[in-house]
Amino acid sequence: MTILVTGATGTLGRHVVGRLLRDGHRVRALTRTPAAAADLPAGVEVAVGDLTEPETLAAALEGARAVHLIGATGHDHAPLRTGPQITAMAAGAGVRRITVLADGSEGGLTRAVRDSGLEWTFVWPIDYMANALGWADAIRATAEVREPYGARRTASADERDVADVIATVLTGGGHAGRRYVVTGPEALTPADKVAAIARATGRELRFTALTDDQARLQWRAEGWPEEGISFMLDMWATVPGSVAEVTPTVERILGRPPRSFDRWATDHADTFRAHARNQHPVKCDMRSTST
Ligand SMILES: NC(=O)c1ccc[n+]([C@@H]2O[C@H](COP(=O)([O-])OP(=O)(O)OC[C@H]3O[C@@H](n4cnc5c(N)ncnc54)[C@H](OP(=O)(O)O)[C@@H]3O)[C@@H](O)[C@H]2O)c1
Secondary structure (H helix, E strand, O other): OEEEEOOOOOHHHHHHHHHHHHOOOEEEEEEOOHHHHOOOOOOOEEEEOEOOEHHHOHHHHOOEEEEEEEOEEOOOOEEOOOHHHHHHHHHHHOOOEEEEEOOOOOOHHHHHHHOOOOEEEEEEEOOEHHHHHHHHHHHHHHOEEEEEOOOOOEOOEOHHHHHHHHHHHHHOOOOOOEEEEEOOOOOEOHHHHHHHHHHHHOOOOEEEEEOHHHHHHHHHHOOOOHHHHHHHHHHHHHOOHHHHOOOOHHHHHHOOOOOOHHHHHHHOHHHHOOOOOOOOOOOOOHHHOOO
């Protein structure tokens, strides 16, 4: 069967595509700009479409029997408002199963998915370990990470584990009507993660916790727009305590423990070494957001 993967050119979606291909499935990758899909593995069919303009998705959905749908788009992770149209089109095109990357809380997307008649599963990663790639420039250049909310603990998941859960749900039975929160094996502070990167790279690294005012000054000096600065500070100020709760999802769905941040840091150590070239864009980068 053909499986349509949205977000396929992104941090998570690339792993979903890779895992499905390795398991022998036919994969169609959605992108707004084909150039973004140029480095996807051979064998992936590329479909052009925009989730915010459902009328562009007909060809992408044609012949697909399962879909992985991202529930938010844009730098500010704005919730997808076109859920009702997309799920109706998917059902009409013969799609039977859908994984939705959303927390499944009450809202338009959740209602649309529940009412769609599709075999649906919400999969929600609290936070990707790959977000730490946003520190790579600073770590390479200054051996220091400077951020506010230094005491926050997050049960970040390795994006490869999130992808494995999604691929398993898309291709196996028994997950309809479920909501899976995917985490790593432990809740870590940013300082814990920097220490793990230091161990993995053999470099001496420092984490410095900033006050909101210090963060504001730093990000202004880096050229962030006020809107982006407020978004980040508001986000961190209002993050619920549940982001530190470790879930058994990976073990239950995949039958093995989740990868640790130490493992992730070891696998990405080269990116944080002083000689490495920047290969990864800063995540949650608001600098391109217009003011
Ligand atoms: N970062 C986190 O910790 C975290 C945690 C929970 C959930 N999420 C969610 O996870 C999803 C994927 O994140 P990521 O970090 O893997 O993504 P990413 O690396 O930022 O890439 C974004 C992906 O979304 C696609 N996309 C964006 N807007 C689109 C639109 N209007 N129509 C079609 N495709 C669109 C992009 O495709 P093209 O550019 O090729 O069109 C790209 O594949 C996002 O929805 C994000 O909100 C992230």
